[in-house]
Amino acid sequence: MTSTETRDITPGKARERFRAGLSVPTAGWASGYAQANLIAVPADWAYDMLLFCQRNPKPCPVLDVTDAGAWTTPLAPGADLRTDLPRYRVWEHGELIDEPTDVLAHWRDDLVAFLIGCSFTFEGALAAAGVPLRHVEQGRNVSMYVTDRPCRPAGRLRGPMVVSMRPVPPAHLEAAIRESALLPAVHGSPVHCGDPAGLGIADLGEPDFGDPVEAEPDDIPVFWACGVTPQAAVTASRPPFALTHAPGRMFLTDARDEQYRVA
């Protein structure tokens, strides 16, 4: 598919393709619709996870929480959270044990699924404001990094904040900050601009997740809190079981970006 086709596809059609097995990063897909991170944990870990999200609202803004065992969400009527993402990760005791394209074989009746806002959602607003999106131009997944900034713990859950990074030309920095700030449900304003060492990131060329992205000489690296943060908490805190999306391969909702804009 061309970038125009993926941009103009409806979320429902995109989910159909992912359900059929297509496994690609979703940046730039279904422009105008909110994308979401997924993490599902056993019910007896759900309070810790919800509290972790409440205490860390920039990396973990919650868009929806399912009732235990349910694989549906009002954010996308008819969608199946077990099959409709491009790729999943399966975790046992904090270890990644599988990366399948559906989790039908791994689903449990006690799983509570959290859908967490994704920065791909504000990229439409950034593009509309003239901010270039290097990773989309280059057909790559966004770069993501584990930082040295700890999240506020909640119950048994702790771990570092993960960020996504976009190189932004100085002339577009104000627009990038302003437009993302108006969408706090999808991470809001950046957590850091400039020197990656400020977040304990040694080398932008070696992201922990996603792809390295080429910057123009004057670009400033801009870092937003990232919904992969719960996966870092799974690694650090070792709950007995968890399912997540694979980084950059998100759940496409039917909710419009605009719905999350505060003003």
Added chain:
Amino acid sequence: MTSTETRDITPGKARERFRAGLSVPTAGWASGYAQANLIAVPADWAYDMLLFCQRNPKPCPVLDVTDAGAWTTPLAPGADLRTDLPRYRVWEHGELIDEPTDVLAHWRDDLVAFLIGCSFTFEGALAAAGVPLRHVEQGRNVSMYVTDRPCRPAGRLRGPMVVSMRPVPPAHLEAAIRESALLPAVHGSPVHCGDPAGLGIADLGEPDFGDPVEAEPDDIPVFWACGVTPQAAVTASRPPFALTHAPGRMFLTDARDEQYRVA
């Protein structure tokens, strides 16, 4: 105390007075500092309450959640949630059984306390933008009403949305909407403007909580979601036990209003 004295008092000094027994509505107090609604429930109801808040973010934007039994919060170091509010309400099985000025005798080791954003917090921004605040001018508590709009249920919790109402002159309506929208953590933009029947409110002169407030002839009633909503959920859902603030008599935090402004 004069209105200037209450406006300029620090939150810490205000909490001292409330701890000593002063019981007054806190609108207009400690200008520039965030105020919060309180609801504390037994730990086995905490997940339902946190999920209820997540599913109803306009009435129930969570600012902090304590660990079970703790009466402290990072929002106001040194404060005691059991004594530092002007007045409390004590609930058993959905019935109001007491309205004391402290809850030392009612506190339990399994209580989880939720601090929820309060619309008094955006009144500073409204005033700075020139929006008159009739209830503050008139030295009254804000008017609050139970609406016919149901909250999205969560587990065992359900109930109607409660709103606060401020009469706003038409020329100031845009500023009132814009300024409050930028503070989603303290209820954000209004949920309704104009005819109270749109929310099932029969008579603005008979609020369910707080005081009636005099409007000027051209004023438009503007309704914001209200942090008394969890108390309506307590009434409707009858958890075995709950502690809350008394409507309009809030917890004064040391957090600056600005901290919750998104842009």
